[in-house]
Amino acid sequence: MDPVTIIVLVVLVVIVGGGVLLYNGLVQNRIRVDEAWAQIDVQLKRRHDLVPNLVNAVKGYMQFEQQVLQNVTQARANAVAAGGRGPAAQAAAENQLTQTLRSLFAVVENYPDLKANQNVLALQEQLTTTENQIAFARQNYNASVLAYNTSIATVPGNLLAGPFGFTRREFFEAEPEAQQVPQVDLTLS
Numbered sequence: 001m002d003p004v005t006i007i008v009l010v011v012l013v014v015i016v017g018g019g020v021l022l023y024n025g026l027v028q029n030r031i032r033v034d035e036a037w038a039q040i041d042v043q044l045k046r047r048h049d050l051v052p053n054l055v056n057a058v059k060g061y062m063q064f065e066q067q068v069l070q071n072v073t074q075a076r077a078n079a080v081a082a083g084g085r086g087p088a089a090q091a092a093a094e095n096q097l098t099q100t101l102r103s104l105f106a107v108v109e110n111y112p113d114l115k116a117n118q119n120v121l122a123l124q125e126q127l128t129t130t131e132n133q134i135a136f137a138r139q140n141y142n143a144s145v146l147a148y149n150t151s152i153a154t155v156p157g158n159l160l161a162g163p164f165g166f167t168r169r170e171f172f173e174a175e176p177e178a179q180q181v182p183q184v185d186l187t188l189s
Contacts, residue, residue, distance in 0.1 A: 022156055026166050029148040033169050036141035040172060043134045051076045054123045061114040065107050075100040087170040138172045145169045
C-alpha cells in the first residue's frame with residue numbers, strides 16, 4: 001500500500017471513530033434527559049396521589065369551603081391530564097395545582113381542629129417533602145436538558161444532530177411565585 005492510501009484510511013478511521021463517539025455522546029445525553037423526566041414524573045404522580053387524600057382529610061371540617069376543595073380537585077385533574085403534553089403544559093398545570101394547594105392551606109389556617117388533625121399534619125408533611133423532591137428533580141431535568149441542548153447546538157454535535165433526529169428539548173419551568181415550596185404551619189398556636 002502506498003503512503004497516501006494509508007493516510008487516507010487513517011483519516012477515514014479517525015473521522016468515522018469520532019463520528020461514532022459523537023453520536024454515542026448525543027444518545028447518552030438524550031437518555032439522561034429522558035431519565036430525568038421520568039424522575040419528575042414519579043414525583044408528580046406521588047403528589048397527584050397525595051392530593052385526594054388531603055382533600056378527603058379536610059372535607060369534613062370545611063363544609064363552607066367547598067369551592068376551594070373543588071378548585072384543588074380540578075387542578076389535580078388538569079395536572080394529571082397534562083402529563084402527556086410535554087414539559088411546558090405539565091409545568092403550567094403543576095403551577096396551577098401549587099396555587100390551589102396554597103389557597104387550601106391558607107383556608108386550613110382558619111380551622112383550629114383541622115390544624116391539629118394528625119392525618120392532615122402527616123399529609124401536609126408528605127406533600128412538603130414531595131414538593132422538595134419535585135424541585136430537585138426539576139433542577140436535575142433542566143440541567144440535563146441544558147447539557148443535551150448545548151451538545152446538539154454546538155459544533156461538532158450539530159453536524160450529526162439534525163440528520164439523526166436529535167431535537168431540542170423543553171425546560172420544565174416553574175412560575176416565579178411557584179418556585180417557593182409552600183410552607184404552612186399546622187401546629188397548634
